[in-house]
Structure formats: C-alpha cells, structure tokens
Amino acid sequence: MKKIRSKITLTYFVLTFVVVVALGIISSVKIESYFQVRLVASLETLANVVSLIIQEESIVDAEQIDSRIKTIAELETVRISVISADGTVIADSDVPFDKITEVENHFGRAEVRTAMSEGTGVVKRESATVGREFMYVARRISLDPETDLLAAIHIIRIAAPLDEVHRNVNEIRSILFIAGLTVLLLVLAVSIVLSKKISEPIVGLANSVEEIRQGKLEKRVEIRTNDEVGMVARTLNDLLEKVNTDIGRMKKLEKFRSEFLGNVSHELRTPIFSLQGYIETLLDGAIDDPDVNRDFLQKAYSHATRLNNLLGDLINISQIESGEMKMSFHNFPVKEFLENVIREMHPVAEQHHIVLRGRYPVHADAVQAYGDKQRLLQVMRNLVDNSIKYNKPYGEVIVSFERKKEAVQILVSDTGIGIAEEHQPRIFERFYRVDRDRSREVGGTGLGLAIVKHIIEAHGSKINVTSTPGKGSTFSFELKAV
C-alpha cells in the first residue's frame, strides 16, 4: 500500500530533475557563449590598440613593428599578426622576424577574408600547429599612409587560445552540477517527507476501509486532517455509525420477535392443554357423572374464555407495536369517564371482595381531559383489574383524579400486595410478572401493563408507579386538560 507515496515522490523528483537538467543545459550553453563574446570583444579592442600604437609611434620599418607586437603579445598572451592587403604576413608575434617570409600567405584564412570585406572577421578553429582551439579576430584598419609600410598594413589579426574560456566554463559547469545535484537531493528528501505527510491519511483511510470490508464494522477511521480526506473519513464514520445502529436495531428486533413468539406459544399452550384435558375427561365418561360434568364444563369454558382474552390482548399489542393502532382524540369529562369505569368493574371487585370507589376533587364535573376515550377505557380496565387481582381480601381500590396546572392526573390506588422496587421498572415489559404462579392463578399473562404503557405514551404522556410491598400501589398518568 505504498503506491500513492512513491507516485508522489517520483512525480516531484522527475519534475525537478527535468527542470534542473534543462536549466543546466541552457545556462552552460549561455555561459560558454558569454565568455566567447567577451573574449572576442577584448580581442577587437586589442586589435584597435595595436593599430593605434603602430600609427602613433610613427614606426618606419617592419622589424620595429615585429618587436612591438611581440612585446604586446607576450603581455596579453595572445598571438598578433600584421597582414597586408594581398594576404602577405608582414609581422607575426609567433614567428622570428628572419623567418617571416616563409610564412604562408594568409589571404585564404576565413577571418582575414571576412575582415577584408566586412571590417571584422571572427573564427574559432583548432590551430594546426599547436593542436589547441583558438579564437581568431581579424580587423581591417587604415593607417595614415605616411610611409609605404603603413600604407601596406591592412589587417591586424589577434588569436587567443580558448583554454581559459574552457576552464572558466568548466568551472562554472561543475558548480552548476553540484548545485543541481544538491537541489535534486533536497527535493528528493523533501518530497519523501511531503509524500509521507500527504499519503499517510489516504493510506490510513484505505487500510481502515479494507478492515471494514473484512467485516470489522466497529472500526472507526481516524480523522487526521481537515481536508477532503478528513471529510471522506468523517462521512465514512457517520455511515458506519448508521449501519451499526441499523444492524443493532435489527438484531434487537429479531431477538424481540423470537422472544415474543416463544412467550406467546408458551402462554397459549397452558389454556389449550387445560381445555383439552377437561374435554378429554368429559369424553372419557365424566360427561355422564352428574357430580363433576357441570364443574368440568365450567372449567373448560373459563379456559376458553381465557384463551380468547389472551388472543385479544396479543392482537392488541401487536397492533400497537406495529403502529397500526388508530387513535381518535377528543375532549371528554373526566369524572363521568371514571364513574363508568367503576360501574363496569364493580362486579369483578365484588367477586374478589374488594371495595372499589371513586374520589373526586371539588368542581370535578367541569374538568375535561383530551384523549382517546376508548383506549383510555382499556387502560383503566387493566389498572383497576390489576389493583383488584393483586389486592388482599377485603382490600380497597380507589380511582381518583387531580387537576394540575395544564393537566389532569388520573390515579388508581390499592391496598394490595405492592411491588418491590426492583420489579417496578420491569412490570411494563411484555409477559413480565412478579410472581408467575400467582399471576397465572388469577389469569394474568403480563400483557396488561405493556398495553397500558403504549397507550399512555401514544398520548404523549408517561405511566408512573409508586408502591410499598405489603401496603399497596398507586399507578398514575397525566392527560392534557382543557
């Protein structure tokens, strides 16, 4: 996974390399031509100086010229030739004066010919005699023709070896080379560090994504930068959060569902088995026994009823939980509503030898609450039913309400067995019963309070319980008041 990093490094390096090499080539060519131009200019000046000296010193013979140019040539480390219009060499600093006639005619030299026609001729060439490169600058001059000799002089040619130019250029070239190499190495080092810095978050991201792909959904991408990479990392984390939440919710739902199914089939089995048992006994002959037949039929009937109630509750709760519960909210008079509940539940209370009473505040008749009366009736039935079932013989159940600031609080209190604190938060769960045996005895499945909780929450409210074991319990909730 080092690919992106080496790409970045290589790009930087190649770019710098190209730039450095191009600059090196251009500048070394430029430098060479600069030195040569300067040399040519100084040789031109020297040619002018020589012609001036010859003119000013009123030289009369060639030998005098010869010794003059030899002095200057030695001083300047150049070669000076004095040439006539037809190309004959009159004097040459590199040739002894007595050998001058042996020097070959110079008319054929390119620089001489150019100087004849254009005034100045410049040629760079290797000297056949010494094997070194020379710069030849020839200048046409016209002296005051005081003597024949002066009249004959036509060209002054200066030749200088290019060794020094080469030396200078090479020196600068090697400085350039070292500088270029230093720049390259520096860029390489910087780009290695930089590419690490740039690629690290990307590589980190890629690694994390790979881990996530392999199923480590709890993994989070480290957010190292505030740039686009950081943005991607953050988005990825958000996405993971959502996926995990969804998975969690699905798992919970799945667990919930299988638990529910298990509970339901378990709860259904009991009344069905009992029903089967009584009917079988009756069929096996008990039907003809007048001592028991009525009793068994009565029991079979009550189990069938219980089965029916249970199915009703199950349908109810599944409707509520799947969100199919249709609510219809209205204002209704609270006292009248509670009196109806008491009237309806009165026979049940009586059966259990429980006193069921209502207790209302002053001006109770005027108080109205806002809610779904049908559903609230179901709530009250369940609460009162519990208060009767989990009461003591000759106990009491009181249904009451209180006017709060903007609400009506409805309460169901009993003098029953109470609920220990550790059970209180759990009694609203489906199928949760504090004492399974006692509940089953009284026909409870543990769905009542779950339904109550759902309905009260659909009213935007909360169901509360306060209870002291052995003393009694109070269930209460609030409704919006008008």
Ligand SMILES: Nc1ncnc2c1ncn2[C@@H]1O[C@H](COP(=O)(O)OP(=O)(O)OP(=O)(O)O)[C@@H](O)[C@H]1O
């Ligand atoms: N007033 C109360 N006093 C004491 N315990 C109570 C009271 N109300 C509820 N409980 C406890 O809470 C449990 C759950 O109540 P819930 O109404 O949900 O179920 P249930 O009455 O057992 O069955 P169902 O209401 O489905 O017939 C009960 O089994 C009981 O243990």
Ligand SMILES: [Mg+2]
């Ligand atoms: Mg109940």
